Amino acid sequence: MKKYIWPSIKLTLFMVLVLAVLYPSLIAAVSKTAPGQGKGRTVTVNNKVVGYENVGQNFTEDKYFNGRPSAVNYNAAGSGGSNKGLSNPDYQKTVLERIDTFLVHNPGIKKEDIPAELVTASGSGLDPDLSPAAALIQVKRIAAIRHLSETKLMTLVSDHIKRPLLGVAGPAKVNVLKLNIALDTLK
C-alpha cells in the first residue's frame, strides 16, 4: 500500500485543481453568455425583480391563479416535498382539507372536477407551473373577482400554454408567475 500513497496524494492534488477549480470556473465563465448570466433567469416588472422564471412563488390570493400546494411554502432558501405516502391518515386528512378549501374559494366548481395537482404538493415545493386544466378551472373565480369576462381569461391562459417539447414529448404547462403578471396588466 505504502508505495501507492505518494502518487495518490499528488494525483489527488492535481485533480482537485482541475475538477474543483478549473472546471467550475470554466462553466461559470461560459454561463456569463447565457440568459441570466448564470445567476438564474429573473422576471422584472417596472424594472423591479419580482421573481425567478423557473422558481414558483406563493399565490394564495383569490385574484391570482394559485399554484400548487408546497411543503416549503415556496421559500427557495430550501426545497423539498411532503414525502407523505398515500396510506398515511394525516396525509389523507390534509388532502381532504385542501379539497374543501378549494370548493369554498371556487363556488360553482364541482368536487369531482378538481385537478389532482391542485391538492397535492410538488416534489420541490417550488413548482413554477400548472397544467392547462388546473389554470382553466380557476378562471371562473378570477373572472368574478376582477370583473373580467371568462372568455378573455381563457384566451389569456391559452396564450400562456407551453406545448410539449417538439410538440410530442412531455406534458403541456403554464408558468404561473408569468400568467399572473400578465393577468395584472389585463384591463
Add this chain to the structure above:
Amino acid sequence: MNSEILGVILTFIVTLVIAFPLGKYISKVFQGERVITDFLNPVERFIYRICGIDPHKEMNWKQHMAALLSINFVWLIYAFVVLLFQSHLPLNPDGNPDMTPDLAFNTAISFLVNCNLQHYSGESGVTYFSQLFVITFLQFVSAATGVAAVAVLFRAFAEKTTEKLGNFFVFFTKTITRILLPLSIIMAIILAFNGTPASFDGKDSIVTVQGDSVQVSRGPAAGMIAIKHLGTNGGGWYGANSAHPLENPNYFTNMVEIIAQVILPMALIFAFGFFIRRRKLGYIIFGVMTVGMLTLMIPTLISEMSGNPVLGHMGLKDISAMEGKEVRLGVAASAYWQVMTTIISTGSINSMHDSSMPISGAMQMLGMMTNCFYGGKGVGLLNYFIFLIIAVFISGLMVGRTPEFMGRKVEAREMKIAAIIALFHPFLILVGTALSAYFAAHHPQMAWSVQPSAWFNNPSNHGFSEMLYEYTSSSANNGSGFEGLADNNIFWNITTGVVMILGRFIPIIGPVAIAGILAKKKYIPESAGTLQTDTATFGIMTYAVIMIIAALAFFPALTLGPIAEYFQSY
C-alpha cells in the same frame, strides 16, 4: 399515444443511439487505439510525470486493489476534514455552518463510494467550497474509480493467460480526461443555457408579486449537476435534487439528465464486448439487463400512470399521482426516472420516491436489490459478473460439464468469493433494517437526540419501507431515499456510513479478484463440450439466477413494506 409516454420512449431511443458509439469509443480508449481525444496525450504524460506514475508498469489484480484503496483512503481523510471545518474555509456566501462529526463521516463516505446519500440539504448544509472541493471532486473520482476497476475485468478476459492487467492510475486518469470531463463540460453548458445557475453568487432576496419576502438559493450548480448524472452519483446541489426547478428547469433538461446517467453504464457493456472481441457476449448481457429493466419499468409505469386510488375514494375524477411530482415533468417521465435511477445506482430523483405508489416503491427497491441492470458506473457490470459466474456454475452442474467461463475453469475458490459477494448485499440490507426496526419497536423512547419513534414521516408499513429503503440505498450505493425518514442523527449517520463503505469496496474487490484469478489460469480452447455463455439460453439462465437470489432474499421484507401497503390502499 399521449405525449408523456412518447417522451419516455424517445428518451430511451436517444440513450441507445448515444451509448452504442460511446461504448466503441471507450473500448478504443482503454485499448490505446487512435481516438478523437488523442490531443490529450501530452496532458496525461504531464500528469503521470508530476505524480510519479509509471504508465507502462502493469499491475496484477492485487496491486490494482492496493492502488485503488490507497487513493480512496486519501480522499476519505481529505473529504472528512474539509466538511468538518467548512465554515472556516472560503466560498461560503450563505454563511452555512460546519458539519457535525457524524454527519461529516456519513457525507464523506457517501460521496467517496459513489453513493451520494445526503443527510443534509444542499442549500443549508454545505458551502460552495464543499460543493466543489468535496462533492463535485468526489463525484468525478469515485466514478472514475468504478470504471478503472471494471477495466481490470476487460483486461482479464481480453488475453489468454496473463497476470498483467494494466495500470490503475492510467485507467483512472484516462476515464477522467477522455470520458467524464469532456462530457461534463458539454452537459454543464447545456444546463447553464437552460436556466441552471452556474455563477458564484449567494442567495438572492426578493419580494414576490404577492408581497412575500423569500430567498432563492443559487451557486455554481451546473457543473456539479452534469457530473452528478454522468458519474451515476446522484447527489443534488439543492435539497430537492432534480425535482428542483433550477436543477432541472424543463422537460428537455430532464431528458438530458436521465440520458446522461444511463449512457455510460450502457456504453460500458458494449465496450466490454468490443474490448474482449466477443461482441455477442456484450449484446447478450445488454439484452438480459434490458429485460431486467423492463421487468421493473412496466409495473412502475402502470402503477404511477393509473393514479392514486386514495384521491379516487375522495371523489376526484382526476387522480394523477402528482404528490411529490412536478408539472413540467409529468407522471410518466417521473416513473421512468424512478426506475432508471434505482437500477443504475445514480440515486438522483425528479420526484419524491417516498410519495410514489406502493408498487413503484417496491420496484425502486428491487432495482437496488438486484443492482446490476445496467448498474452503477463500472460496478454494475462487476455485480452482473458475479451473477454470471454463479449462472455458469449452476448451468455447468445442470448439464454435467466442468463450469468454464471464457476458456477458464471456474473452481471452488472463485465460487466461494462469488457466493459471499452475492449474499453480502442482502446481509447488509436486512441486518441494518432488522437493527433499526428493533430499536423502533422496542426502544421507541430511547434517549437519543432523535428518538426512534420520531424517525418516521409515515406510520405503519410505509414507515418500515422508509427504513428498508434507506439501507437498500446505502448498500447498493444508490443514494436516493424515502426522504421522510429523519436520518441526520447519530444512529443513521453511523450505521448507513458503515453499510455504504462495506457495500462499495467488497463488491469491487470480489469480482476483480475472481477476474484476476481466472486470468492467471491456463486457457482451455473451446470445444464442442464447452458451455456457451453468449447465447440467449444462457442469458435467460443468468436472469433467473439474479431474480431468484434477489426475490428470495428480499421478498419477505418487501411484503412487510410496500406490498402490504398496496393491499391496504387498493
